[in-house]
Amino acid sequence: MQGAPAMQRYSIFSLLRNALSHHERWQAAWRSPEPRPAYDVVIVGGGGHGLATAYYLAREHGITNVAVLEQGWLGGGNTGRNTTIVRSNYLWDEAAHLYELSLKLWEGLSQDINYNVMFSQRGVLNLGHSLQDMRDIHRRVNANRLQGIDAEVLNAAQVKAMVPILNTSPGARYPVLGASLQRRGGVARHDAVAWGFARAADARGVDIIQNCAVTGIRRENGRVVGVETSRGYIGAGKVGVVAAGNSSVLAAMAGLRLPLESHPLQALVSEPMKPVIHTVIMSNAVHGYISQSDKGDLVIGAGIDQYAGYGQRGSFHVIEGTLAAIVELFPSLSRVRMNRQWGGIVDICPDACPILGKTPVRGLYFNCGWGTGGFKATPGSGFVFAHTIARDEPHPQNAAFSLERFTSGYLIDEHGAAGVAH
Amino acid sequence: MAEILRSALHDAAGGRLQIEEIPGLHYVSLRGDPAAPAVAGAVTDVLKIALPLRPNTLAASETAKVFWLGPEEWLLVSLSQSAAEIVSGLRLSLGGLHSAVTDVTSGCTTIRLRGAGSRDVLAKGCTLDLHPRAFGDGQCAQTLLAKAPVLIEALPATQDCQLIVRRSYADYLWHWLHDASRWAQ
Amino acid sequence: MTQPARLRHGGRINRDRPVAFTFNGRQYLGCEGDTLASALLANGVHMVARSWKYHRPRGIVGAGAEEPNAIVQLGEGSRTVPNARATQVEIHEGLIARSVNCWPGLEFDLLSLNGLFSRLLPAGFYYKTFMWPKSFWRHYEHFIRKAAGLGEAPTERDPDYYEKFNAHCDVLVAGAGPAGLTAALAAARSGARVIIADEQSEPGGSLLHARESIDGLPAVSWLRRTLAELAAIPDVRVLARSTVFGYHDHNFLAIAERLTDHLAEDRRRGPRERIWRVRAKQVILATGACERPLVFTNNDRPGVMLASAISIYTRRYAVRTGNNAVIFTNNDSAYATVLDLLDAGVRVAAVVDAREQPRGPHLEAARQRGINLMAGSAIVDVRGRRRVQAAVVASLGADANGLRGNDTTVVDCDLIGVSGGHSPVVHLYAQSGGRPLFDEGLAAFVPGPAVQTQRSVGGCRGSFALADCLREGYEAGTAAARETGHDAAATLPPGPGTLERHDYTLRPLWRVPDPPGHARGARQFLDLQNDVSASDVLLAAREGYHSVEHVKRYTALGFGTDQGKLGNINGLAILAQALGQDIAATGTTTFRPNYTPVTFGAIAGRDLGDLFEPIRLTALHAWHVEHGAEFENVGQWKRPWYYPKPGESMHEAVRRECHAARNAVAMMDASTLGKIDIQGPDAAEFLNRVYTNNWHTLKVGQCRYGLMLREDGMVMDDGVTSRLGENHFYMTTTTGGAARVYAWLERWLQTEWPELKVYLTSVTDHWATIAVVGPRSREVMKGVCGDIDFGAASFPFMSFRDGTVAEVAARVARISFSGELAYEVSVPADYARHVWKALMAAGAPHGITPYGTEAMHVLRAEKGYIIVGQDTDGSLTPQDLGMEWIVSKTKDFIGRRSFARADTARPDRKQLVGLQSADPALVLPEGGQIVDRPQWTAPVQTTGHVTSSYFSDALGRPIALAVLQSGRSRIGQTIYVTLGDGRVAPATITHPVFLDREGKRQHG
Amino acid sequence: MLLIPCPWCGPRAESEFACGGEAGIVRPGAPDAVSDAEWADYLFMRTNHRGLHREQWWHAHGCRRWFIVRRDTVTCRIDGVEKMGSAGAAP
């Protein structure tokens, strides 16, 4: 196996040094190798989850003869188009522990992969607008505290103090009655997550192959042996599929069906402005959520489109509804302008929880169903999925997220906590 | 007794548009198989109107209207006969035929929009093509007006329209109409 | 008139109407018809901004939507607008504008120090640093955030009003330049319904500054005539100041019309903006082409402008953009600018043309007027900081990647006009789902095949000759109209006469070589707004960010408010070159709405405040208001929550209401319950399938409680259904579930069981329902209803009678959600107020008390009755709720099969139980979680939680319902409920029915 | 905002409709006779087809009929509609 070149470290010193040579001596963040005939593990999908899986396979399990196959450009799927909210305050233990494992990894990620993913723990507020919302908030916050996850309930006045431009008037159509707050939640620079994991995985020998679409999954005697791709056949001891919105298509290649529907999920940004919103604010009841990026644009998540769609675009009335919610919550943002809107394809699971585990085909593993909320899970998902592939058995934190739960009825219904989208 | 809204004449946009509630109408829902002659027969018996079978059309007499709502569903609106009379008349006429006749009088009200600006005001909240060529005499449509489900009827020979709205949405719709007619074009 | 750079003649501004405005605190005068940009230029103001990252001085580059630099903050207070483009702001009396992103001011900006460190701030520098120490990121970020962003968001509520309009047309034309106008004209003449929208203050596009004539008329005269003809045709709508900003699926397009911003504040009436939601049968895109800048060192200095913009300022706004110009071009179009400048009396010091052998009709005309033409050359550097002082010109090598020798010529000038060719505005085409194709001849992306019923014409299709624009427009308009069934055009006058055509020749020049001794591309700017230079793209390519999408995200190229209308094409060409691939293979980034930014308020429209969601009211609402009710939002409904008397707290009011219900009589408006009339010979069978219990056995005149499950076995809704006749039932659903249940039932009927003869009719709005509750309810009922026998045996629990209540025909059901003797009176909603008042009067001697949802909750919780959605959460089966008694073992129903699955059949599932707080004064918090021990350290497993919790007046102590793992087998044990702050409260597990478990009261 | 051709009312804006998802999901005639896996397949598993897709729509704010739309899930282009119960229209 060819050794990957030692990774050029990023630091203020390397930046200074390279400035002297007009930045003409920076190495490629990752190589662009030709695919080899076979790998121990092939990961399908070069989004954050796929790349993280490859990284942790190498780092935690010493498995480095790995390729990540991406049909387009790294991070071009949902990783590159999400609203970047990171939090772990889920309701059910199984989900909360998985997301919390991820949040802990986020907290050291930049240093771990030597790439600043700008993880910003600016806090996440989930607003409550009805008595039932508040009951659910109390329930979740209490659960989180048992789970060891930081969580607080705020009343309307405390919310107002934190977000002065929020409309907390009791006369509002759906007044803000309070909120849950996870201070350790926040946002991260989404593209950097893909790039950072790619660079770190590459440095450990993983081949990252872009513009390589998997078109078939070859099996022999109930066991996976490799994948057909737009760049030819590639043999594989094990295959991990991490294809988000396209998961059902890949499942069909292996003769499997999944409990997924792919839907457009849209988001939009305003023009960049000086900071006005300093935390993440989400409201399931009025269907909108918002944060402000370090560049200054307001990043706003819209609702999911009702129909199945593989087109990365949705319907305009969804955007209209979202902006009505945002202006209702923040009347002073009415004169701000929307700069750009886009869509991603999210793989929605009936219980709003992922599927992470083995399949009836030996050596074939699926990691999908993250739907509207898997960005926050990127490192954790990669970590436990790498474990599952390496050991051929789930990590304790993803054992509950098997495909079997749909047969046995062990659903982990996170619709409340997962809400519209995030 | 059936006034849900302040039915005072509302005069918006400099008198070009009038919005008023038409109280006192009787509403009956009819479900049945249009292929069964008794269904059309019953309507003719009771209201002297031919049952409209073309989608999104209505048939009218001086005193009553029958709106197509669905392939097996109509709304009967009468000025003169009480809902009770209509219900019992229809039931009698339908005999044992599988059908459903339901008094929904208290659940509905009618709002009339008069004036050249009527359709423009509706167009602010309704995705239907309300151009007289596309939505003319004898046509009706169920749709959403802003966020309220409504039945819109094109009144003959004018730009005027009539809306039938569910009672619980009437107040919202009334406010919406006031708001939308504030700046009629 | 103190507008030093205003030309004496020409232009479309109104010299008789001077307009005073303020920029950066200084008063200026412009003319009516000016944009802020043209007015500033007329006043000799070129430097208007500081760049985003390096805070370099920046000027006005373009004249329209493409402008990346001249971003200003408008106005103050509640009407302030961030990030307005000076090139699109029409001035009006009292306009206030200021530069953004500079501190303390534009002239002296402290952050321009960043420029000194610019070497340390290449693309993506923040990914490589700010990682140590780990905890410091929040401090670094604080400064990064402060430095980023352009304008400032308003902090006050927007006083303006926005509206929407849904429109339909046969043909929608985007852009009213020559191509769009002839398209609209042809379609309109054919009889089609036409909408034509243009983003500018007046229609005309390039005709507003064109040198050419059409049909023997000067362009602007032809324009006037054409607009007059369009105005006279019915069903044609010409929208100015209207940007087609989104092209969505199924030919749905969104247009933002700006109605008042161009007026002085005291003249503004009506909505500020209007969104047109257009469904078009056919779409014609005629959005023109955008001139492309050239990439050379210090090309961002104030005074470097697009050549076409110079023409626009000169001819349309009568502004002298400089006194001594150099034009730098690689094609013929810039020679029109040369002519425009010469006409305006501006000296043209040199024309630098990248082409070895320049040719073209404009060039020939200019040559005749005598110009200093420097062919085969390029500007390699610009002197001057706050304003161009000179251009440094060198000879280009044969392949344009290097210079021919080291010799340079310095040409003094105060204005540099650049033209690197034209980029068709393919944005809307691409938004429609199309993929632009690279045209080598034009060195530009042009529309590929249409994906929706759409045509591109004129400049946006790569047809740059006016004659072609006119012809294509007319043909497309005719064809589009024909496809919508309008072909009268055949007999109509032909389109405008053809003009002389000429070829478009250009020498692609994506990046001028660096002047000797410079770092590669360091000061050659591509994206002026985001300070992205050629070196950033080269760095990205070097570091492996090869996809054009990576380059965009790594460098922020095209991320700004202009979305890279000018710079993207140069950036991707440079990338292509660096990677040694062709431009077609490199491709563009994805074009997305919005074409230009659109106000949130406009997109939100009127769906705000009380119109945000419908407020649904019951027929009794006014009464509740008159009697001081506090309301609770339940879905869209307003429901009385409790009726406080003066000085009463909520707790006191609810206790009083409960007390009345348990000890005397109380009354509630239950009209929001969903109500469905079910008729047909298979109605009972239908209910049998959708409810868990048996419905064939229900007798006419009786009522029965039903539980509805999803197919996965989880409780979805509940309610009481009455059998009105053999084939006739009347179902009630929960308030929140009404719409869902109705849709669910229709779905099963229509898609799964079409053989069942059943009709459903929603009667929620028709019936008002009043619950009369309490030991005295029978007396009250007797007082208002003489024709029903209220005897306990003759009118037993769970049956109903038709009768007359207060002279109104009514249905009275003896059902109870409180566990008391109770009646539900249903009357047509028109009579609700009358009947309610009659009941109040009849009950007065008994102390009848109206009660709201809160007391209702307490009463039902005392009885252990669940509220779907509060005590259930979509994860509980009937068995979990202790409701096996309602689950038939002998028939199939929706959800039943799911019980048999391993995890739904498990014995240790969560189960509904009661809790009794050890502290008699403590109402356990709803949402509190249950732990086994008073001390715990996280993480511990969650085993259950409090779903409902109240102070029970009847018991004189708090009660609570909870779901708890294996709860039923743990009755009597002590558990601890978390209070949300680390503390816990002990409680005993009890049976969930706290009061009258035998049901004596309701049967009484 | 799709334009959905209701087989009765003609083309109407998407906002009048509710999408019911994949068509052709058949409820086992005798639920007790199928295995847990078959039941799970009926309950949850979807083809989730990329490309031409048959799906159920409900004209909720119009004629209140359920019907089937054939739509491309990539381009959103609608190929045709079928009334429920018409020839070949397995729900």
Ligand SMILES: Cc1cc2nc3c(=O)[nH]c(=O)nc-3n(C[C@H](O)[C@H](O)[C@H](O)COP(=O)(O)OP(=O)(O)OC[C@H]3O[C@@H](n4cnc5c(N)ncnc54)[C@H](O)[C@@H]3O)c2cc1C
């Ligand atoms: C608008 C929007 C907002 C969101 N907001 C949030 C949020 O705020 N917080 C949050 O936690 N989550 C959010 N999400 C969800 C989140 O983005 C995703 O769950 C997460 O990014 C999924 O990561 P991934 O790596 O699994 O998928 P992706 O990044 O989509 O990666 C999958 C990759 O697989 C590739 N692929 C597919 N098929 C093939 C094939 N046949 N061959 C080769 N490669 C293939 C794709 O090209 C893609 O790059 C949002 C999603 C969207 C769309």
Ligand SMILES: NC(=O)c1ccc[n+]([C@@H]2O[C@H](COP(=O)([O-])OP(=O)(O)OC[C@H]3O[C@@H](n4cnc5c(N)ncnc54)[C@H](O)[C@@H]3O)[C@@H](O)[C@H]2O)c1
């Ligand atoms: N000589 C050359 O080399 C050259 C090059 C390019 C263009 N031209 C000239 O440009 C003209 C092209 O004519 P045309 O009609 O195609 O374009 P045009 O530029 O005259 O008109 C396009 C119009 O569309 C508007 N517009 C663009 N996007 C819009 C949107 N999203 N919504 C609403 N309005 C929008 C623009 O503001 C403009 O008014 C011709 O006169 C041609 O000769 C010449």
Ligand SMILES: Cc1cc2nc3c(=O)[nH]c(=O)nc-3n(C[C@H](O)[C@H](O)[C@H](O)COP(=O)(O)O)c2cc1C
């Ligand atoms: C968190 C976040 C912030 C973004 N900010 C901007 C922005 O400031 N300007 C911009 O043009 N696009 C912004 N985008 C949108 C991207 O340009 C792009 O539309 C999105 O990543 C989807 O990719 P696509 O449009 O290429 O399909 C942002 C996207 C995300 C996820």
Ligand SMILES: [Zn+2]
């Ligand atoms: Zn219909």
